[in-house]
Amino acid sequence: MIELQHLEKRYGPQLAVDDLNLVFPEGQVTALLGPSGCGKTTTLRMINRLIEPTGGRVLIGGQDTRNLRPEELRRRIGYVIQQIGLFPHLNVAQNVATVPDLLGQDRNATARRVDELLELVGLDPELYRAKKPSELSGGQAQRVGVARALAADPPLLLMDEPFGALDPLAREHLQNAFRAIQRQLHKTVVMVTHDIDEALRLGDRIALMNAGRLEQFGTPDDLITRPATPFVREFLGEDATLRQLAGRTAAEFMTPQTACSWPTLPADTDARTALSVLLREGTDALTLLRDGQPVGELIWSALRDAGRAP
Numbered sequence: 257m258i259e260l261q262h263l264e265k266r267y268g269p270q271l272a273v274d275d276l277n278l279v280f281p282e283g284q285v286t287a288l289l290g291p292s293g294c295g296k297t298t299t300l301r302m303i304n305r306l307i308e309p310t311g312g313r314v315l316i317g318g319q320d321t322r323n324l325r326p327e328e329l330r331r332r333i334g335y336v337i338q339q340i341g342l343f344p345h346l347n348v349a350q351n352v353a354t355v356p357d358l359l360g361q362d363r364n365a366t367a368r369r370v371d372e373l374l375e376l377v378g379l380d381p382e383l384y385r386a387k388k389p390s391e392l393s394g395g396q397a398q399r400v401g402v403a404r405a406l407a408a409d410p411p412l413l414l415m416d417e418p419f420g421a422l423d424p425l426a427r428e429h430l431q432n433a434f435r436a437i438q439r440q441l442h443k444t445v446v447m448v449t450h451d452i453d454e455a456l457r458l459g460d461r462i463a464l465m466n467a468g469r470l471e472q473f474g475t476p477d478d479l480i481t482r483p484a485t486p487f488v489r490e491f492l493g494e495d496a497t498l499r500q501l502a503g504r505t506a507a508e509f510m511t512p513q514t515a516c517s518w519p520t521l522p523a524d525t526d527a528r529t530a531l532s533v534l535l536r537e538g539t540d541a542l543t544l545l546r547d548g549q550p551v552g553e554l555i556w557s558a559l560r561d562a563g564r565a566p
């Protein structure tokens with residue numbers, strides 16, 4: 257568990273992070289969401305001491321991080337950034353093995369682990385193990401970055417816009433891969449994003465920040481249906497998907513289907529509520545009912561695509 261207590265970062269007169277108090281739940285993904293410049297990255301980097309706070313403290317497993325050496329701390333915490341930072345002269349396997357090698361772990365065990373991780377992120381080890389970063393697409397390099405962060409099996413993972421700079425299709429693939437990995441590994445993840453859609457889809461919890469302060473901490477459902485402040489309502493209101501769903505029913509987005517394969521919901525439920533139920537259930541679809549009978553399937557992508565330009 258990671259706990260921020262009165263965390264503060266001051267740059268001259270400016271407070272980039274202002275008295276932030278937060279507990280990131282164990283085994284869950286928390287999305288740090290908010291507009292550009294609100295302090296998301298600064299907050300993330302204070303957790304692994306890439307940035308030193310000017311006030312307050314960070315506790316990891318109850319231990320004050322000021323009492324740990326920064327290098328030691330960083331080895332225990334996986335870190336994924338958008339500019340992946342793979343070592344260009346090392347091949348994929350060597351990149352993934354960086355931390356286990358640094359820790360002097362058994363070479364054979366590491367080689368097996370590298371292959372497992374490459375499979376987990378959807379890269380065939382036979383094909384990719386020996387490739388150099390320059391031979392990878394952006395999406396493949398991001399996958400290697402995720403595998404590398406998982407290689408030392410850290411209980412904590414910090415991710416800064418990990419799927420940014422990818423085209424929408426590659427981004428969605430990698431988001432799905434991440435969801436599948438997380439279902440298996442249950443890491444405690446803090447993920448910075450400015451993308452509402454991504455925070456709703458991947459976050460078990462969302463911490464919405466504004467000007468260095470916390471506006472709301474809650475489940476995606478909490479933020480959509482119970483915004484704590486006008487800022488939260490307005491920020492989520494900017495999301496194209498949520499805007500398109502306003503005033504419409506779930507039935508308008510369903511595909512006819514008489515089988516009952518998913519959690520159920522009445523077909524005349526309003527579409528925003530249906531979205532929040534989908535997020536809460538963590539499934540890809542819901543079965544819609546009329547008079548207790550299945551009439552259709554509401555798939556996540558149908559709701560999301562409502563907000564995308566044709």
Ligand SMILES: Nc1ncnc2c1ncn2[C@@H]1O[C@H](COP(=O)(O)OP(=O)(O)OP(=O)(O)O)[C@@H](O)[C@H]1O
Pocket residue numbers: 267271272290291292293294295296297298299450
């Ligand atoms: N080294 C620095 N010196 C001075 N000001 C800084 C420094 N780093 C960040 N800031 C300021 O602190 C504030 C928070 O920056 P931060 O990078 O944490 O925001 P962010 O929410 O991650 O933004 P973005 O989504 O654009 O990356 C910004 O106003 C930024 O200009």
